[in-house]
Amino acid sequence: MNSIRPIAFYLPQFHPIPENDEWWGKGFTEWTNTAKAKPMFPGHYQPHVPADLGFYDLRLSESRVAQAELAKQYGIEGFCYYHYWFGGRRILEKPFEEVLKSGSPDFGFCLCWANETWSGIWHGNPKKTLIEQTYPGIEDHQKHFDCLLPAFRDPRYIKVDGKPIFVIYRPFNLPDPKKITGFWRKMAKDAGLKGLHLIGVGKARSEWTPADLGFDASVNPQLPVLRPNWISWRTPLQKIKNQYEIKKGLPTIHSYESSIPDFIHHPKNGIEDYPCVIPNWDNTPRSSERGLVLHGSTPELFRLHLREAVSMVRKLPEGRRFLFIKSWNEWAEGNHLEPDVKFGHGYLKVFSEELAKI
Numbered sequence: 001m002n003s004i005r006p007i008a009f010y011l012p013q014f015h016p017i018p019e020n021d022e023w024w025g026k027g028f029t030e031w032t033n034t035a036k037a038k039p040m041f042p043g044h045y046q047p048h049v050p051a052d053l054g055f056y057d058l059r060l061s062e063s064r065v066a067q068a069e070l071a072k073q074y075g076i077e078g079f080c081y082y083h084y085w086f087g088g089r090r091i092l093e094k095p096f097e098e099v100l101k102s103g104s105p106d107f108g109f110c111l112c113w114a115n116e117t118w119s120g121i122w123h124g125n126p127k128k129t130l131i132e133q134t135y136p137g138i139e140d141h142q143k144h145f146d147c148l149l150p151a152f153r154d155p156r157y158i159k160v161d162g163k164p165i166f167v168i169y170r171p172f173n174l175p176d177p178k179k180i181t182g183f184w185r186k187m188a189k190d191a192g193l194k195g196l197h198l199i200g201v202g203k204a205r206s207e208w209t210p211a212d213l214g215f216d217a218s219v220n221p222q223l224p225v226l227r228p229n230w231i232s233w234r235t236p237l238q239k240i241k242n243q244y245e246i247k248k249g250l251p252t253i254h255s256y257e258s259s260i261p262d263f264i265h266h267p268k269n270g271i272e273d274y275p276c277v278i279p280n281w282d283n284t285p286r287s288s289e290r291g292l293v294l295h296g297s298t299p300e301l302f303r304l305h306l307r308e309a310v311s312m313v314r315k316l317p318e319g320r321r322f323l324f325i326k327s328w329n330e331w332a333e334g335n336h337l338e339p340d341v342k343f344g345h346g347y348l349k350v351f352s353e354e355l356a357k358i
Helices: 018-024 030-036 061-073 094-102 138-153 177-190 229-233 256-263 284-290 299-313 346-356
Strands: 005-010 078-083 108-113 118-120 125-131 163-168 197-201 217-219 238-240 243-245 252-255 292-295 322-325
Touching (some): 018 125, 030 284, 061 078, 108 138, 138 163, 163 177, 299 322, 299 346
Antiparallel strands (some): 238 243
16 A cells, blocks of 8 residues: 555535525536636636536545545545534535445545635625535534544545544634644543544645644645735736736736745744645636736656656655645646546556556
8 A cells, every 4th residue: 555645625516506506506516617717818827617427516525436446446545524513513514424324435534624704805895705614613613523423534534643624614703723723632631542643634735733732743735825916907918937926806816836836835844844836836717917827737747747746755653654635626626636638548557657656
């Protein structure tokens, strides 16, 4: 078995829900934005059209099984499902609940609590709050843990030394994070688990020590900084350093190739940080001119990025050599390993080839 443990972040927003019907129109899913995308500048690769798996519906078990079989074929250990809990209110939970209840697919998984407020920021209305992320108190954390306990106990759940890993997307947003993480660990022990392996997702370009917030480790996806639009409006379309400055009405554009040296977070000594690779990124289908484009990504450029990540993860302790991928299927952010019409299995083949060299 490969000593490196690849885990891909997984977005469940590919089925209609009442909330999205209300906010964006009847039948809205992530495919709605993906399918309507258009090129915004010369050479801009849009739209991204899915190949093998098509425009799937995650309510169908066949779709979920096909995803898992493809990921397993190319050496991925499991999916890290984004999980939403807003003070007891759940959303987009159906795909994972079906995975849990049915026992299918037979493929590893873990959960990432995406603990941030949903707003209209990427749709031009930053003041509009769709769902607010709140932290009502200890009782709510107990209910949250009890809700997740069946998943933690599932034999497919990805673990470290017998401890389920649990990722928290915004560790800095927790009120008194050390108290809360301590309480989660206590709940795990009281439930008969060996504990929890808590991973916090850091902010881009930030330096932080996971233990200071009660976490065991960190993962820090490093996207280029999105510059304010007012700067872009006053600058002609030209390449400056690593960035293509942009005109009004166009997104912020970075060269994928030039950005590769900045993709991997290099932590302080003694910090257990799991590298996170980014095959591609273009959230203009969702955000239009407010978006960020990593222009010119190809499987071979991804190979260079991946090699650096692999060299880092090999230094981690055996059993904890996690390599995160952002992401498996975030199509409206142009951020996916799933095959598209342009590149087919190109990114997946590179991923498998580089892991096979270990």
